[in-house]
Amino acid sequence: MKKTHRSVNEAHAATVTDSLGASVSRQITLTIAPNQAPVASIESPAPGSLFNQGSAVLLSGSASDPEDGDLSASITWTSSLDGALGVGSQLSRNDLVSGVHLLTASVSDQQGLMDSAQVEITIVPNSPPLVSILAPTDGGSVPEQTAVALSGSAVDAEDGDLSASLTWASSLDGAVGSGASAVVPALSIGAHTIVAFVSDGSGAAGTARVSLTVTPNLPPTVVVDSPVELAEIVVGDPIDLLATATDPEDGDLTGDIVWSSSLDGPLGTGSPLQAQTLSVGLHAITATTTDRHGASASAETAISVPEPGVIQSLVVGLMLLLAARRRSD
Ligand SMILES: [Ca+2]
Ligand SMILES: [Ca+2]
Ligand SMILES: [Ca+2]
Secondary structure (H helix, E strand, O other): OOOOOOOEEEEEEEEEEOOOOOEEEEEEEEEEOOOOOOEEEEEEOOOOOEEEOOOOEEEEEEEEEOOOEEOHHHOEEEEOOOEEEEEOOEEEEOOOOOEEEEEEEEEEOOOOOEEEEEEEEEEEOOOOOEEEEEEOOOOEEEEOOOOEEEEEEEEEOOOEEOHHHOEEEEOOOEEEEEOOEEEEOOOOOEEEEEEEEEEOOOOOEEEEEEEEEEEOOOOOEEEEEEOOOOEEOOOOOOEEEEEEEEEOOOEEOHHHOEEEEOOOEEEEEOOOEEEOOOOOEEEEEEEEEEOOOOOEEEEEEEEEEOOOOOHHHHHHHHHHHHHHHHHHO
């Protein structure tokens, strides 16, 4: 039987003959109901819709058939630009190419009759945002416990300046900030990739990255030049304190050297420095320097300020003091 849209009347005749030759005939007419076509319709998107490239386009439709019932789930969606898009009553696609699409929703019933509906939509081209990192400098390095300034910009052809929406992450430390600029108090020691990320209103992403190495902080060193070890200072004489301090990261720290006496306490800061009066007795003079990351070093020299007439005994005592200190070091 051919598929048809029209009713068909078929006449069937039957004749029965018995053994004596008597026969009887009957004719019946069968009316064959036609198979009817399904009907498909598109509910979304609306005809003529505009979408930014990258944004979600909801495809929604329905289909029914007089014989087969609801066929919505078997709607086949195609695009004139992207080809097959999927099957179902609802689909969401965010990957349609830019341009004018003729979307077709088609359905066929079990007898092979088809219907389709179409809408035309336009996908407006979208460019991803352009991100650049101004700081830190690519390939740079900083000592540990150093605050790191992050600065960047993001510009989008459609959305304009997106710098304030930047997010920052470190390959070692995870999220480290947001916005056009931020300061990270400290980063882990090691090789970091710093990534600045932003997405535009259509979901297109822009990123930029720089490498930054965080090095272990090295301690400073300090050397005392004056007074020399075992110097004897005349009571009441001023004493010249002279030392140098340097740090691999911070450079010259001489101006911040802190002096103290084991007998008289703090003597002052800097070098050269003149301490005006020292008490009579044995002094361990200590010069201490501390770098910007909190690492410190000190150097010590032992001197005596003898009472007149007791120099010899003080020298002996001084030797004993030095020996004791060195054992304890
Ligand atoms: Ca049908
Ligand atoms: Ca864009
Ligand atoms: Ca240092």
